[in-house]
Amino acid sequence: MPDERPPRYIDGVRSAIAAEMEADPDVVLIGVDVGEGGGVFGATRGLHERFGAERVIDTPIAEAGVLGAAVGAAMAGLRPVAEIMYMDFVSVCLDPIVNQAAKLRYMTGGGARIPLVFRTQTGGGRSSGAQHSQSLEGMLAHVPGLKVFLPSDPRDVHDLLRAAIRDDGPVVFVENRRLYNRRPADGPWEPLPPGRARVVRPGDDVTVIAWGRMVEEVARACDEQLTDVGVELIDLRTLVPLDLETLERSVRRTGRALVVHEATADFGPGAEIATRLSERLLYEIEGPIRRLGAVAAPTPYSPPLEALALPGPEAIAAAVRGLLED
Amino acid sequence: MPDERPPRYIDGVRSAIAAEMEADPDVVLIGVDVGEGGGVFGATRGLHERFGAERVIDTPIAEAGVLGAAVGAAMAGLRPVAEIMYMDFVSVCLDPIVNQAAKLRYMTGGGARIPLVFRTQTGGGRSSGAQHSQSLEGMLAHVPGLKVFLPSDPRDVHDLLRAAIRDDGPVVFVENRRLYNRRPADGPWEPLPPGRARVVRPGDDVTVIAWGRMVEEVARACDEQLTDVGVELIDLRTLVPLDLETLERSVRRTGRALVVHEATADFGPGAEIATRLSERLLYEIEGPIRRLGAVAAPTPYSPPLEALALPGPEAIAAAVRGLLED
Amino acid sequence: MSTDDHERLLGDLRTMVRIRAFEERVSRHFREGLIPGFVHVSIGQEAIAAGVCGALRDDDYITTTHRGHGHCLAKGLDADGMMAELFGRATGTCGGKGGSMHIADPSIGILGANGIVAAGLPIAVGAALAARRRGTDAVAVAFAGEGTVHSGPFHEALTLAVLWEAPVIFVIENNRFAEFTDSEAMWRGDPLVDRARGYGLHHSERIDGNDVEVVRATIEPLVAAARAGAGPALVEAMTYRVHGHYEGDAVPYRDEAEFERWRERDPIARATAALEAAGHGDAVAAIQADADAEIDAAVERGLAAPYPTAETLLEDVHA
Amino acid sequence: MSTDDHERLLGDLRTMVRIRAFEERVSRHFREGLIPGFVHVSIGQEAIAAGVCGALRDDDYITTTHRGHGHCLAKGLDADGMMAELFGRATGTCGGKGGSMHIADPSIGILGANGIVAAGLPIAVGAALAARRRGTDAVAVAFAGEGTVHSGPFHEALTLAVLWEAPVIFVIENNRFAEFTDSEAMWRGDPLVDRARGYGLHHSERIDGNDVEVVRATIEPLVAAARAGAGPALVEAMTYRVHGHYEGDAVPYRDEAEFERWRERDPIARATAALEAAGHGDAVAAIQADADAEIDAAVERGLAAPYPTAETLLEDVHA
């Protein structure tokens, strides 16, 4: 009996890859356990059977080599989707991302084309420990030449992943494992291209900017604790390109803004957004643009500590109320 | 005939390592070409002869292994100073820095001690190309558990490096190769501990915060083009710990601030400083806290392009004047 | 077997049984939701932990992997602290901050489980280097899975160890799988032990990792040689991962006949049979009972222990 | 030697002489301050570039290193563009954005010099994989120095190449030094070619890298085999770095007697002697004259070319 419910976030990942593999024989999938095993979260289940081992390539644990090979394959005409199983593991394969993929087009004066997706996932809050919990998108957004997509919505993950695969440059695609089982909310769906933020719920008092799992955490805070506040919730969707226009339009109206992310707050991506908004809107805002991110500590394992380390509905609600008092 | 001139920046590096090696037999130096070759810039010249191959250890090109070994050696009682020849090469050895050294103390609930210095250098503006020009301190400052020191002054490099070696935790120590030949200015010298910014020249109109080579670029801009502006120039010295108090005190007075760094501006370290200051001083500042960093492109090789890519005296002066018009 | 042999085997059996008892409870309590996160157990592989660590001193070093409970217990970590750690409690080995994948106690030479495949190998090399530079005769053992050997840090660790003549022994537990991948499907070329010898290791050998006496007999001379300055060596211990990659893995990729063959070679059953045949049935029974009691108590104490307080959240970030 | 052999040798000599002419001018103009940054020349190593790339087609791929001018010229890049690139001009191969360490032209299979040691090896493996997946019989060559072989990506590249049966040939130029380090001081264990064979490479051989005929004769069958699906191979070409690591390096660490011995084995002198002995003196002289004229013209055009305009600064960051 076919499942009639709308596809989950993880299904959106799978169907996006499948659709692009169907459409273009140069699209290949590569990574540790992406093939026969179907991925540690099942995101690529069935693709190996459907497209064969030549296009869905299981690799040994040699991520630096695998990603380097993906760069070479991209320059030689394939469109690889290379998986980094946990975002924390960029630590073992940063060079092909940062010094090769990101720079080759520029260094060659436009001569190289690097159609390459680095698919990875993050997702704190489930005691995965300090080496399996990091949101490192800020590091990568800092590197010119990379795009960084971070879908929050089960439908959007499909749209954005397809756009990433079709992009002729390198895209870091950050899924959130705690969203894998989410199904979309009811209602119409209007696809947006990368580089366009989405106003998830409109509001007039405060703008809250988030991505990944934090979008639903903010929504939860609104529903449970901020029913008296007109929060405009914006799902940023892509950090690079950054849709400052949408953010600015909203903050110009609300006068207050909070950026919420799972990444460590210190020297994190929220600082860039806050700075850009402050630069543009200093005389229009009614209080500082604030950030809420993980505390400045490695991610603790113990559940109560980790709950304190990461932004949750309480902390978000408190931060929003704090804005109103600024 | 002994050189009677005050020691250069690079001499400060060498004398700091020598002094700590002299004081503590557990201090060892390790890296590619740090030993017999004396370092690609000559920073460690003479140490191999003086302390022997057992303590000044040349390694093959295997930085991930070498830095991992340094982490293990630190846990087992040595105090390694491990060199990463160019800061760009953190891309091949990020894991021992970010997932091991930075986290082990926390993950062990204080059980591990990681007295370890990651010595590296950066310095754009001399056509070193996109893979030998990056200032990636923002990435590392974002990782809880690491300290990040970035001396600008020939005397300070000695003081800070000694402090880094004596620190019981991991410190990323970022030298600037374009400062290696600098000799100190005349005048008295008051050492400061890490975590304290230094007011390099006082002023009442604008606060400019910089580190590394940008400190002298700002000074040059002041001397050559901003003689009519009271610039308070602050050398940040250490990004972690961050001396917000000194910054805040200054900006509270001047009402205007600019952060200047070699790192790419987008999602860079300046955003954190700007955000922190805006959070604290929104109602005291007379215009947005602004940043000036490298443009959002890989570093171009061609001299005129690279000059446009990096902050220089003209751009700094223009940015300062821009602040006054905000 | 001499009396000494029996004593040693009884000791190693005790270690194996304690590990098994610990991990069976971990598996159960994980299923019950009492242990958060994810855990990887080494059930079926205990002979390697027991045989290797049995040959080590307190001041020797080990590094291990995501599958490190056995190594830590065998190296002397107390089950109480470990169990409390897995429960995320303040009384845990790491105050609840580490968890299963990050258990460590440098004070007894345990330089850490590790969530990053291969990261422990260079760390062990560095500890071994430090031991020599500081004038001790301590050695280091790096435990790693066979999935590790394709990774760059493995290659770099062997290279550096040989160059530095570091007293480190690489113990590669070949348990057949790396996550869902049949490790043989990833292997080409010469056997690991031949490749390893090619780096200049003074010794490199494949052994039966499910026979604790073989493990012990292999390791003891290598440890002695390393102490005496012979430099690094490698042992590939053949074994089998009896549980899934992580608890909860349904292991659809497993060959059941092969699984059954390995079950018959269970290291604890084998040591038990040998000891019972030699008339040590009572001692064996006591070992089992002691281990059950010890670990049950650890569970009880762990579950009764408090969670870490909020004040600890930002402690120990910096030295 | 047959006429064909002479023709081929003349062709390879032409390549070598062009490379030498190019790099001697690079060296000089760097000293004069006309070339910014830092440059690494391959003077004395030209036989490898010529012999290897001479065996390749336009649609084959190469990756190279910081010492890559020779490989790029031999693979078909025009000296004009390269020289202009080194001068940082808009007419350079990369529009002045790359420089010596980043010269690349994917349209003729040059996937880049590289400033990161070992980074080119996996890239070549990936290009080889792509060639096969896309149904072509193109092959890839990864050039690397002997200093590269200790690094993780070397190990991972060999592992993946064998696993994927990728048509890639690893050409390791052993020029005695890695920067200031005597490479022999870093080496332990079996010779590189034996280690490489252990990964399952179908062929692995150490050759005289200063004899272009040997290089050619070694590479041609390997290229043919790779095209036919034999998978990866490795060649360690023994040579000597005649200049310093970078221009300006005074090479205090060099053994002068050894240096002189290698000078006598100069690959261009050897090929020249063989051809002159076979009566091709005029052709040889013409090759030298042509190369000088070509490169002088490249210098002239390069120095006359404009710098890139400010508008290009932010071009080509993204696709």
Ligand SMILES: Cc1ncc(C[n+]2csc(CCOP(=O)(O)OP(=O)(O)O)c2C)c(N)n1
């Ligand atoms: C660098 C890195 N890549 C991938 C992973 C995910 N991962 C965890 S365990 C594992 C398999 C390890 O296999 P093996 O080394 O054989 O150890 P085993 O699990 O069998 O004990 C993988 C791929 C990781 N933790 N680190």
Ligand SMILES: Cc1ncc(C[n+]2csc(CCOP(=O)(O)OP(=O)(O)O)c2C)c(N)n1
């Ligand atoms: C990852 C990395 N580490 C270190 C360096 C600095 N470096 C540049 S070339 C070189 C030596 C390379 O030696 P080898 O591979 O023998 O090549 P050769 O210079 O002899 O051609 C080193 C250490 C680098 N570029 N990249």
Ligand SMILES: [Mg+2]
């Ligand atoms: Mg395994």
Ligand SMILES: [Mg+2]
């Ligand atoms: Mg070399």
